Amino acid sequence: MIFRLFLLELRSIRSDGRLLALVAVALSILLLSVWIGAESQRVVTEGRTAAMETSRQQWESIDRLSAHGVGHYGSYVYKPNSPLSTLDSGVMPFTGKVVRVEAHVQNPPSHSDAASWSSLVRLGAFDAGTILAHLLPLILAFTAFSSVARDRETGLLRVLVAQGVPLRSVLWGKSLAYWFLSLLLVGALIIAHIALGQASGEPLTTDIKTRLMLFGASHSLHLLIVVLLSVWISARVSDSRSALMILMIAWLVTTVVLPRVTAELSSQIFPLRSQITFEDDMKEDRAKGLDGHNPRDERRDEVRQQVLEEYGVEEVRQLPVNIGGILMQKDEEYGNQVWDEHFGRRHDTVRKQIGVVQAISFLDPFLAARGLSMAFAGTDQFHDAQFQRQSENYRRDLIKALNDLDAKAGKREANGRWRREKIDYSEIADFQFEPQTVDFALKHRWPEIAALLTWLIASLALLHWGTRRIPIVGTGR
């Protein structure tokens, strides 16, 4: 029975030109977004390769600098785009793409897209994630708002019930028909993405396949929740106009108002210290360490004494190493503790803010769907933090390698002066980004998964047991 009603509803949708036009528009927009996204991805990847080549060329042409001087010269690390960022760009436009890697300081990423755009950047992104999570629910609400109400107004619902069709089956048949439409859209999107990826020669790894599957599944679940609730509201409310208004207000609150209010709320509950305070505190703590560049620093003297004892000599000029390199590394290690403390605290606060949003996603399935969409596309805040962590680890390794070279690459001359060897800096490897697996996304986004499943169970229960008060006969006319 449910299958027959499903087919009947599909036929009804097919005969309504307006609905077909809406579905066609949604499909065109989705496919267009994938195509434009793939094109942008290609341009960005080429740009990154060119920037990396230029930076490497500059690095390899370093000539007259000491190893510590090269630490100050530094390097640049360029954030790669996630292969699925064409589906959901997530926070990518708002986070920096370039990190200056240098001695003594942990620089945050800079040169975000948003920093060089006008306020247009605030009006949303044209990607599949946004269309599926933002627009499709509205389109579905607009196609489903009259699904039951219309039958009641035309008297068809009364006839169906009189013929012994359970009301629950009617709602199921209609819901499945609308969900089927959304599945078609999600399926077409994923096929288009794979086809474009194959055409451009991008590898389709197991991780990408799993991410794609989960991306599609999370949006499909969200759309199923939207469909079930839309059909139920269409059935529960006495006339289609009221159903339309309720659905529109619900859409507005869940997708437009609540996400913004939640973001504001999270930053008010867990405020971040101002950038100035953050920098001042860090500077103050940093100053408590030893100053590698200060020849009269007492802490520096202590370290010097330790090194002399370690090598069993009495004077620096007798050391088989350059003490400058060792002091710089000690200074760096102290600095690293300061950066860990302050950046760590800041990242913790951001994590808590995201935690508030995750908790509120139990009230708003859109928040859950959006979080999962970004996470499976590898473009959420957690993935971005991984890039920052990896670039900082690279910085520490690089500066340590340079300080070690500064300490050891050379020899002590007879007059006690340290003579530096010429160093080939091209042997030092460039930054290599290790992408996160899908487990990482699942580990950080379980609250959203739980929220989406809770909403699904609640919607299914509503459709199954919430039919008692549904009016069979219209009161509108």
Added chain:
Amino acid sequence: MISTFLALIQFEYQRISRSTMRFVAICVFLFCGFYAITSGAHHVEIWKQSLVELESRDLEQRTEALGWFANGAVGPEDRDWINITQPRWADRYAAAHVAMVPEPLAALAIGLSDIRSSWAVVSATRGAQPFRTSDPSTLGNAEKLLAGNFDLVFVLAYLMPLLLLVLMFDVGSLERDLGMMRMVRTQTLSPRFWWLLRVSMPVFMVAALVLILCLIGGVRTGAIEATFDQWLSYCGISLGYTFLWGLLFAAVLSAGTGSSTAALWMVGLWIGFCVIVPAAVRQVVSSQMPTLYASETTSVLRAERYEILLGNIENYKGPFYAARPQLSPPVKTPARAIVSDMDRLVRQAAFMSEVEGVSQNLSESEVSREAAVARFGWINPAYVYQRALCVLSGTESVSYRQHRQVILDSVKERQEALIQAQWKMKPVDKETFESLFSHGPWMGYGQAPEKGTYSQLLVLAAAAFVATGAFSRIRKSRERKTGVV
């Protein structure tokens, strides 16, 4: 006519007051407006607090340095290599920043103020450049930025058309659904007047709500008192935007469809103009003019800077003296330390001109990207409206470009002051040191929107007006053919 007018006002009042959903929609809109004003004011408070912190930090450092002058010292006791009578140390201790001060209206149009930095260090010797301004977005919660800000511009640009939709979608079309249109026409003196009045009433009602919100926002932020003309422009542009949407929805209603079809078309317009067009324009323009990885900037900040720092000083002396005819190379060879300081400033000046070049290129690429976006302005009303208000409030990209230029100018001014002091070959005295503080104006950048803004909105309004006429004609012709009203 007057009695029809009064009867329709009464009817509209009843239609709204008896519809719970419409009443709820109005309340939600007003609540969102109040919340947006409060949220914007909170944002501006934090901004102002940052500036107070900045000022106190600068003051602390300057006071310490002035204390040395007062005590006849030249630096801290524990760091005897510091000598603030030398230009490079004077530069370091004459702490100054260039800051963008929030305009009162910034609370009603946050714009880019939570993405871009509103201050920068003024220093000629610490590698200060306009790009050194930290990117607040990368230190904060980017997911919050993605969610978007909740200011009055958002409420008016996004939510106001939806309120209008809720109030308008069944005007006339409900009568058509219920088969009452023929009766309405026979009982009305002028069906056109009846339709115009019905359609314009929700528009005027929403316009009144918009004005109320603008008034509350103006009082709450002090914009009415401080920048009345700008506030007036804010209200005027907002009202124009409201009437534009009224006209667009009137065009839909003039097609004479049923209420569900009208609602679908209206939502289609809203999705198109507020969601799809802005996002698609951004995507298309960014694929044509990508921001990429700032290779040019990073090259200047690293490779070219080091090339200047390590290169032969003679290569930079020629252009240095050519650009400053009032200076001439010292006749006698000065002390080694002075030569070293002079060379350092010559190199800094050469680096600064590279920075100016790359900053100019960056601004040009931003301007050309915005020009490409502006080409779609006539189909992108939400963005055009948002941009106009952000320009008025000094929170749009154009304001940040001006701010960046002011940073550059301040750094250059500081640099020139240090060069003058260095070439005098005398120690920096207290007066010269204090004169360094004056660099770096703290100001707001609110200004009148570009003229193109109004013409773009007017083009769309004219298109909607023409569409209204065309749809109305098509409807009449259909009614004549089919006899169905």
